Amino acid sequence: MKPALSLSVATSALLLAACSPADISASRLDSSGSAGSETGGPPGAAQTNPLLADWATPYGAPPLDLIEDAHFLPAFASAIASHAAEIEAIASDPDAPTFDNTLLAMEMTGQDLGRISSIFFNLASSASNDQIRAIQREMSPRLAEHSASITLNPDLFARIDALYQQRDSLDLTAQQARLLETTHDDFIRAGAQLQGADRERFAALRSELASLYTRFAQNEQADRESWSMELSEADLTGLPDYIVSAAAGAAADRDRDGHVITLARSSVEPFLQASPNRDQRETAWRAWMQRGDNDNANDNKDTIAQILSARLELANLLGFETFAHYRTAGTMAGTPDAAMALMEQVWWPARDRALEEAADIEARIAEAGLDHELEPWDWRYYTQQVRAERFDLDESEVKAHLQLDNMIAAMFYVSGRLFDVSFHERTDIPTYHPDVRVWEMHNADGQVMGLFYGDFFARPGKRGGAWMSSFRAQNGQTGQIPLILNNCNYNKPADGEPALLSFTDAVTLFHEFGHGLHGLLSNTEYASLAGTSVDRDFVEFPAQIYEHWLSQPEVLERFALHHDTGEPMPAALLERILAAGTFNQGFATVEFLNSGFVDLEYHLNTNTDTIKIDTFENRILGKRDNLEDIPMRHRSTHFLHAFAGEGYASGYYSYLWAGVLDNDGFAAFEEAGDIFDPDLARKLLDSVYSAGDSLPAMDAYIGFRGREPNVEPLLHNRGFIKAEG
Numbered sequence: 001m002k003p004a005l006s007l008s009v010a011t012s013a014l015l016l017a018a019c020s021p022a023d024i025s026a027s028r029l030d031s032s033g034s035a036g037s038e039t040g041g042p043p044g045a046a047q048t049n050p051l052l053a054d055w056a057t058p059y060g061a062p063p064l065d066l067i068e069d070a071h072f073l074p075a076f077a078s079a080i081a082s083h084a085a086e087i088e089a090i091a092s093d094p095d096a097p098t099f100d101n102t103l104l105a106m107e108m109t110g111q112d113l114g115r116i117s118s119i120f121f122n123l124a125s126s127a128s129n130d131q132i133r134a135i136q137r138e139m140s141p142r143l144a145e146h147s148a149s150i151t152l153n154p155d156l157f158a159r160i161d162a163l164y165q166q167r168d169s170l171d172l173t174a175q176q177a178r179l180l181e182t183t184h185d186d187f188i189r190a191g192a193q194l195q196g197a198d199r200e201r202f203a204a205l206r207s208e209l210a211s212l213y214t215r216f217a218q219n220e221q222a223d224r225e226s227w228s229m230e231l232s233e234a235d236l237t238g239l240p241d242y243i244v245s246a247a248a249g250a251a252a253d254r255d256r257d258g259h260v261i262t263l264a265r266s267s268v269e270p271f272l273q274a275s276p277n278r279d280q281r282e283t284a285w286r287a288w289m290q291r292g293d294n295d296n297a298n299d300n301k302d303t304i305a306q307i308l309s310a311r312l313e314l315a316n317l318l319g320f321e322t323f324a325h326y327r328t329a330g331t332m333a334g335t336p337d338a339a340m341a342l343m344e345q346v347w348w349p350a351r352d353r354a355l356e357e358a359a360d361i362e363a364r365i366a367e368a369g370l371d372h373e374l375e376p377w378d379w380r381y382y383t384q385q386v387r388a389e390r391f392d393l394d395e396s397e398v399k400a401h402l403q404l405d406n407m408i409a410a411m412f413y414v415s416g417r418l419f420d421v422s423f424h425e426r427t428d429i430p431t432y433h434p435d436v437r438v439w440e441m442h443n444a445d446g447q448v449m450g451l452f453y454g455d456f457f458a459r460p461g462k463r464g465g466a467w468m469s470s471f472r473a474q475n476g477q478t479g480q481i482p483l484i485l486n487n488c489n490y491n492k493p494a495d496g497e498p499a500l501l502s503f504t505d506a507v508t509l510f511h512e513f514g515h516g517l518h519g520l521l522s523n524t525e526y527a528s529l530a531g532t533s534v535d536r537d538f539v540e541f542p543a544q545i546y547e548h549w550l551s552q553p554e555v556l557e558r559f560a561l562h563h564d565t566g567e568p569m570p571a572a573l574l575e576r577i578l579a580a581g582t583f584n585q586g587f588a589t590v591e592f593l594n595s596g597f598v599d600l601e602y603h604l605n606t607n608t609d610t611i612k613i614d615t616f617e618n619r620i621l622g623k624r625d626n627l628e629d630i631p632m633r634h635r636s637t638h639f640l641h642a643f644a645g646e647g648y649a650s651g652y653y654s655y656l657w658a659g660v661l662d663n664d665g666f667a668a669f670e671e672a673g674d675i676f677d678p679d680l681a682r683k684l685l686d687s688v689y690s691a692g693d694s695l696p697a698m699d700a701y702i703g704f705r706g707r708e709p710n711v712e713p714l715l716h717n718r719g720f721i722k723a724e725g
């Protein structure tokens with residue numbers, strides 16, 4: 001059986017995934033926050049500010065019903081001050097450093113700051129408003145400064161370094177040794193070995209970058225939200241019902257009558273697929289591509305130039321040739337060359353395939369008696385027609401079988417079959433929005449192992465895409481269970497209507513839940529090693545391999561039930577969906593790689609002054625004989641992965657890297673002849689889903705697969721090479 005891989009680039013690439021900027025800022029502070037400069041909160045703050053009080057909630061879940069925006073600034077100030085004091089106590093401890101009085105003690109610091117940050121950054125992503133955006137602008141540099149004051153605390157680093165030098169004689173457990181090694185490395189990468197002026201310059205750059213990342217993301221959001229295109233009654237002709245109702249919903253969100261298309265991917269992409277109005281397609285496509293590049297107050301070109309310059313200087317200070325070298329050191333790929341080599345290896349077969357796809361579309365345009373060229377705003381429209389003709393796939397018919405609630409049940413079912421866990425909804429856990437749902441995850445003995453928050457619908461104030469984040473990581477020292485969130489941006493149906501997903505939406509749901517399980521199943525001794533705190537080019541693996549289970553007949557036959565009749569998806573439709581799996585993968589892979597090459601090449605520059613932002617994309621894409629009708633999946637000025645934080649900066653390739661892993665990994669289950677093979681599932685749990693960062697990524701993969709990964713299954717599953725026999 002062919003795995004469902006086909007769609008993973010298309011979906012994964014648009015996701016901000018586990019390591020979203022918000023998630024990183026929050027989780028990093030759990031373990032390595034630092035001594036800040038601000039004063040504590042007002043007297044009595046703990047009594048009146050729920051962020052600083054004890055939480056009498058189930059499992060210590062955040063009391064989101066009590067928290068108001070005005071609570072954040074005083075709570076941050078107080079928590080930064082107490083964290084600083086805790087760190088100072090460790091740094092100035094007169095006793096010689098030991099694992100317990102230094103590393104373990106650091107693990108236990110910053111509890112308040114960690115929980116305040118994680119709540120705040122989750123709200124900033126999912127339920128933002130002007131006040132939260134203002135707090136974010138104020139706090140980003142202060143948090144960066146606080147973090148830097150820890151990693152640049154010379155007494156603290158001296159203790160860590162002393163332990164690191166004697167690490168072989170300390171009789172540490174494997175996880176203790178790993179924690180020491182990763183902490184030491186984090187400190188060095190954060191400038192701990194720098195002296196004098198270099199040290200001050202490094203801290204200034206970190207703070208400047210934090211502000212630039214916030215500005216980049218806010219510009220993108222403002223530019224995206226400022227645009228909409230009204231559709232007349234005539235324009236609605238020929239559009240499927242779900243697009244019409246989503247367009248009505250988008251208008252209502254803006255207090256307008258009628259129907260509008262917006263630049264949320266969930267609005268504009270289906271429109272580009274379905275609208276026969278070529279002029280409107282062009283208008284929408286151009287607006288979508290131009291986000292952040294409109295020479296207005298939200299323009300991001302200058303922000304990019306400043307980010308690249310600061311990043312290069314920062315990497316050079318640490319002794320790295322470029323920012324790309326800095327970012328890939330210590331990852332699974334290890335070097336920019338290895339990342340580039342993988343992209344090159346996939347580029348030419350993907351490009352060849354995309355040329356075949358373009359020929360199909362051009363034939364279609366000619367058949368329709370039209371004489372225009374194939375342009376970027378045509379690709380999705382005609383692709384949809386070729387897809388419908390070749391696979392007879394009617395998107396409305398597919399969606400009618402993919403109800404959100406059933407797909408949630410399906411993703412829970414798979415986790416039960418693989419990992420022996422079950423999910424039980426609770427309606428009494430506080431949330432930040434009525435649409436958010438909460439489940440307990442139970443193990444086979446009925447013990448509660450974690451809480452799972454699902455926030456599935458798009459709304460104003462929520463950023464685009466889909467991602468996993470947390471309120472709290474699993475903590476082996478305190479015994480606290482993980483509190484994990486998934487966010488998606490599905491269109492919310494009208495009252496009484498079922499929420500229906502496209503197949504791509506359902507893949508996204510499984511993808512984010514794969515990240516979610518990486519957090520929920522975590523079983524490490526230290527929170528700093530828990531869950532998704534792994535290498536960036538490994539973190540997508542648990543998410544992407546999970547996508548494969550969705551397209552298995554065993555799962556779809558059970559859960560893909562028609563919303564009216566309850567009938568399972570007809571076998572013929574299921575077969576067509578699976579057959580369509582490799583369709584348009586040339587386009588999807590080329591679109592992805594365009595962004596991947598540009599991201600890496602930006603960060604391989606040794607002199608950022610010579611980069612011309614407005615021409616850089618074309619110059620880089622031209623180097624590999626690019627196809628002009630397939631643009632970058634994310635153009636620079638709205639490339640959040642690259643410029644709204646560092647999680648995926650010079651690391652967009654990671655999705656492809658993880659693609660190699662997930663195709664090769666799922667092939668193990670296929671080879672075993674059982675997609676729930678218990679022995680493999682156990683190894684996948686032990687070495688990957690529960691292991692967090694307690695071992696190096698390659699060791700984790702080999703622990704599951706028994707060998708290093710192989711690129712062939714990816715090329716095969718995307719239809720770039722033919723099956724052997």
Ligand SMILES: [Zn+2]
Pocket residue numbers: 012015016017018511515540543
């Ligand atoms: Zn992801």
